[in-house]
Amino acid sequence: MLFMNKTQDNGGAGVVRNKPNRREPLTDTTFLLTITITLFIVIYALAIVFLGDKGFSKIQMFFNLFNENAALIVIACGLSIVMITGSIDISVGGSTALICTACIVCLNNYGFNFFTSLILALGIGLLFGAVQGFLVAYMEMQPFIVTLAGMFLGRGLVALIEVNQIQVDNVGFEQLSGSRILIPFLGDINRKGVFIQSKLEYGVIVAIIIVCLMFWLLKKTKLGRSFYAVGGNSVSALMLGINVKRTKFYAHLLCGLLAGIGGFLYVFHTRSGSVQQATGLEMDAIAASIIGGTLLTGGVGNIFGTLFGVLTSGIVLLVVTAIGSQDPWWPQITRAAMLCFFIVLQSVICSRKKK
Amino acid sequence: MSKNNNKLDTGHQTSVLKAFIKHRLFIPIVFLALLLLINVFINPGFLKISLGRDSTGNPVLIGNLINILNNATELVILAIGMTLVTASSRGQDISVGATIAIVGGVIMRVLCGNETQPTELKAPIIVALLLGCLAGMACGAFNGILVSKFNIQPMVATLILFTAGRSIGSMAMGGLKPKAAAAFGYYGNFIPGFPIPTPILITIAVVGITALALSKTNLGLYTRAVGINDKSSSLNGLNPALIKFLTFVILGLCVGIAGFVQSSRVQTVNPYTIVPSIEMDVILAVALGGNSLGGGKFNMTGSIIGAYTIQTLTSMLTTLNVNTNAVPVFKAAIIILLVAIQTPIVKSFFANKVSLSRLTAGNGKERG
Numbered sequence: 001m002l003f004m005n006k007t008q009d010n011g012g013a014g015v016v017r018n019k020p021n022r023r024e025p026l027t028d029t030t031f032l033l034t035i036t037i038t039l040f041i042v043i044y045a046l047a048i049v050f051l052g053d054k055g056f057s058k059i060q061m062f063f064n065l066f067n068e069n070a071a072l073i074v075i076a077c078g079l080s081i082v083m084i085t086g087s088i089d090i091s092v093g094g095s096t097a098l099i100c101t102a103c104i105v106c107l108n109n110y111g112f113n114f115f116t117s118l119i120l121a122l123g124i125g126l127l128f129g130a131v132q133g134f135l136v137a138y139m140e141m142q143p144f145i146v147t148l149a150g151m152f153l154g155r156g157l158v159a160l161i162e163v164n165q166i167q168v169d170n171v172g173f174e175q176l177s178g179s180r181i182l183i184p185f186l187g188d189i190n191r192k193g194v195f196i197q198s199k200l201e202y203g204v205i206v207a208i209i210i211v212c213l214m215f216w217l218l219k220k221t222k223l224g225r226s227f228y229a230v231g232g233n234s235v236s237a238l239m240l241g242i243n244v245k246r247t248k249f250y251a252h253l254l255c256g257l258l259a260g261i262g263g264f265l266y267v268f269h270t271r272s273g274s275v276q277q278a279t280g281l282e283m284d285a286i287a288a289s290i291i292g293g294t295l296l297t298g299g300v301g302n303i304f305g306t307l308f309g310v311l312t313s314g315i316v317l318l319v320v321t322a323i324g325s326q327d328p329w330w331p332q333i334t335r336a337a338m339l340c341f342f343i344v345l346q347s348v349i350c351s352r353k354k355k
Numbered sequence: 356m357s358k359n360n361n362k363l364d365t366g367h368q369t370s371v372l373k374a375f376i377k378h379r380l381f382i383p384i385v386f387l388a389l390l391l392l393i394n395v396f397i398n399p400g401f402l403k404i405s406l407g408r409d410s411t412g413n414p415v416l417i418g419n420l421i422n423i424l425n426n427a428t429e430l431v432i433l434a435i436g437m438t439l440v441t442a443s444s445r446g447q448d449i450s451v452g453a454t455i456a457i458v459g460g461v462i463m464r465v466l467c468g469n470e471t472q473p474t475e476l477k478a479p480i481i482v483a484l485l486l487g488c489l490a491g492m493a494c495g496a497f498n499g500i501l502v503s504k505f506n507i508q509p510m511v512a513t514l515i516l517f518t519a520g521r522s523i524g525s526m527a528m529g530g531l532k533p534k535a536a537a538a539f540g541y542y543g544n545f546i547p548g549f550p551i552p553t554p555i556l557i558t559i560a561v562v563g564i565t566a567l568a569l570s571k572t573n574l575g576l577y578t579r580a581v582g583i584n585d586k587s588s589s590l591n592g593l594n595p596a597l598i599k600f601l602t603f604v605i606l607g608l609c610v611g612i613a614g615f616v617q618s619s620r621v622q623t624v625n626p627y628t629i630v631p632s633i634e635m636d637v638i639l640a641v642a643l644g645g646n647s648l649g650g651g652k653f654n655m656t657g658s659i660i661g662a663y664t665i666q667t668l669t670s671m672l673t674t675l676n677v678n679t680n681a682v683p684v685f686k687a688a689i690i691i692l693l694v695a696i697q698t699p700i701v702k703s704f705f706a707n708k709v710s711l712s713r714l715t716a717g718n719g720k721e722r723g
Contacts, residue, residue: 088510135691135695138700139695139698139700139701140698140699140700141694141695141698142648142649142694144447144510144638144648145638145639145642145648145690145694146691146694148635148638148639148690149686149687149688149690149691150687151635151683151687152635152683152684152686152687152690153683153684153687153688155680155683156680156681156682156683156684156685156686156687157681157684158680159678159679159680159681159684160678160681160684163678163680275680283514283517283518286511286514287514287518290511290514296508296510296511297508327526327530328522328525328530329522329523329525329526329530330522331522332518332519332521332522333519333522333523333526335518335519336515336516336518336519336522337519339514339515339518340501340515343501343505343507343511343512343514343515344501344505344507346507347501347505347506347507348505350506351505351506
């Protein structure tokens with residue numbers, strides 16, 4: 001068993017490497033991460049081989065996977081951090097919907113431009129994060145209930161601002177939102193034999209930068225290590241001299257900030273807002289984190305896992321849609337089945353570790 | 356406080372009052388009473404119940420209170436199951452709404468077959484009810500196995516059915532949107548000639564059975580024991596995995612009954628929109644009832660009161676012409692307020708205040 005006789009590196013603080021010359025055995029996190037990445041590659045390869053004629057062989061398809069999921073990647077990063085700290089945030093869908101509608105109303109009616117609306121989005125996200133973090137960390141309220149209230153609040157406020165679905169009507173914002181990065185030397189040849197360069201949205205660049213930043217934060221900074229320590233065992237973290245309450249607060253604050261960025265990317269991508277927008281986004285983000293190897297019990301997780309979690313569920317949805325069954329229920333059921341597989345796998349690994 | 360040292364009688368009264376204030380049901384009851392008072396204030400005829408006639412000329416009871424009691428049926432039934440699950444597994448089932456979609460889909464398929472507008476029922480209603488309950492219990496068992504055997508947190512385990520449930524419900528109906536014959540509607544509305552809405556009767560039956568089960572069997576005791584400490588309950592000869600599994604199956608049964616009532620109300624089911632975010636309302640009901648969402652001890656009466664409180668709040672906001680989508684704002688405010696009052700930090704803060712004031716009152720007495 002590769003993952004049984006290992007040093008207890010679950011991303012826990014302070015790993016001592018005794019024998020640097022010997023190859024280190026796979027840890028839980030890396031094991032789960034490996035499975036997720038392998039699954040992604042296998043599904044993608046199978047899709048290219050068997051469904052190549054449905055667009056999977058095009059390079060643009062790969063970039064579209066990122067274009068469609070940039071917001072979700074950022075939001076799922078925030079959720080991973082909260083989950084690593086042993087907490088949960090289900091308000092991200094609500095705050096995303098609120099950010100979309102608030103930004104669009106301000107862009108259309110109050111003369112906001114790109115940057116002021118960005119600040120508005122970050123402000124809403126930070127406010128959600130700060131209030132929820134305060135209630136969870138310092139008032140010791142249950143995170144599920146607090147963020148449930150946040151979700152209600154976000155969606156309800158959308159309805160108070162604007163009941164109907166609205167579109168962005170702001171030339172500057174639309175121009176920015178519509179512009180794409182052309183990738184040199186990569187592209188597909190269309191039916192007429194014309195070479196079309198692949199396009200990438202600016203949001204994807206932001207998402208990738210954030211993934212790298214968060215990876216660095218979790219691996220290299222004191223704050224990042226204390227997230228793991230608090231999530232792994234808050235009592236022993238307290239004994240180690242970590243300020244548990246403040247760490248939890250920062251985790252929620254960071255998640256709020258990332259939800260703000262993600263919400264802005266969302267409105268940047270969709271350019272529309274409604275009460276029903278981003279329904280179930282929080283569950284998608286949680287699912288992506290779980291598929292990527294983050295344990296909801298806290299203390300274990302990897303941001304790159306989350307990235308691949310988003311990509312894997314994205315590609316599965318695409319494949320199931322492309323297989324072309326007329327029944328609309330298969331994508332969700334497949335997704336749930338995949339989630340079930342990963343959850344059970346995690347549980348089996350965890351129970352083996354205890355023995 | 357200043358009257359404290361006047362007579363002995365008042366001292367006795369305050370102790371009764373204090374016992375009431377300290378009681379677990381204090382906040383839920385006071386809150387429900389407050390809501391009802393506000394309702395009476397807004398609409399003086401709020402408490403009026405009259406005997407009217409429906410479109411077909413049958414006698415029916417009409418009134419706001421009846422509506423609240425009627426509409427709260429699903430919430431109450433689900434809150435009963437959710438309380439048990441919360442107590443034993445220290446987590447919540449977030450898939451109840453999706454499972455209701457499955458149950459509704461199964462019932463519709465059984466009653467309508469493959470037709471969209473059948474003139475008569477394809478199967479006896481009791482068969483549909485049983486199959487619906489079976490579907491609910493199967494979903495409960497699936498969640499239960501994940502939670503008890505694989506030691507997965509309930510919220511994560513039920514996330515699976517939460518994702519898939521509504522799609523499975525649609526699959527169960529074969530993608531059709533059938534409308535069952537009118538006879539099926541008796542269970543969500545009125546039985547002709549009988550003025551009390553049937554859902555209220557179903558609620559009474561379910562609450563009665565629950566009360567019996569809790570008082571006559573060890574269900575409540577075992578659930579508490581497992582929730583407080585599953586290791587020590589296992590040392591005492593209980594099987595924590597089995598108890599947890601059972602509570603999930605019981606919740607599944609509750610979902611089956613609630614789904615039956617819900618799909619009977621309009622005799623048609625849209626799995627994607629039926630009972631939207633009811634799971635949140637149910638969890639809220641459990642929390643409002645003074646139960647810790649961290650499991651262990653539970654208070655069934657509190658949960659039931661909590662369910663009625665939420666329904667009262669929802670109907671109140673609807674009569675105030677608040678947009679349905681904006682209702683959650685008020686719910687959010689109330690959740691935060693009520694849960695904040697019940698957190699240990701705030702409680703100890705107030706306890707300190709009380710003891711301080713008692714100290715000053717005592718000083719006053721000495722001086723007197």
